[in-house]
């Protein structure tokens with residue numbers, strides 16, 4: 001299971017078609033900027049892509065319908081047929097800031113609109129150096145899912161993205177990723193039960209590229225990737241898909 005994450009626009013959709021990125025066994029989800037959602041939707045609707053391409057948004061408002069000029073609601077995204085909404089990306093947490101309470105509310109509006117939240121968690125470099133890496137990420141997860149029922153939790157996708165690794169070209173050692181994802185699954189197991197833990201998809205994100213994709217995806221418990229920089233180049237992205 002592979003999830004793509006791209007900040008760019010219409011040209012990307014066309015180039016991806018040319019590159020023939022859609023691969024059997026792999027679900028590709030594209031999460032473009034809001035302004036590119038329609039171009040991606042048009043591409044996803046083409047019958048020759050066989051429904052293997054999904055798409056979604058990089059964020060959503062926590063507010064329902066109403067007079068909130070400038071916000072994009074979950075209902076608006078659902079009306080565009082978005083399947084996914086990314087929540088709590090480290091850049092949103094850092095620059096806006098998106099706090100845990102807000103992410104809680106966003107989880108609710110996304111699920112209530114029939115879409116799938118992809119919740120990002122991950123420690124900063126400071127957290128890693130202080131030795132609290134995975135605990136920091138787990139606390140973010142605890143907060144994001146604390147109000148969910150087991151049925152809701154089954155629909156959630158968790159993306160473990162160590163912040164210090166994003167955009168740096170340096171992912172953690174694959175054994176460290178495996179161990180972090182095992183801790184995340186253990187938490188889900190302890191909180192929601194084994195059935196839920198088996199169903200929740202957990203992605204890894206942070207400097208995934210064609211050279212390291214195979215080593216990481218074959219570690220136990222890694223269900224897919226959240227790809228940033230490498231997704232901007234359809235050729236690199238296609239290579240990642242083919243190595244999964």
Ligand code: PEP
Nearest residue numbers: 166167205206207228229
């Ligand atoms: C990201 O922006 O979430 C990300 C994972 O980026 P990159 O793949 O470039 O590290």
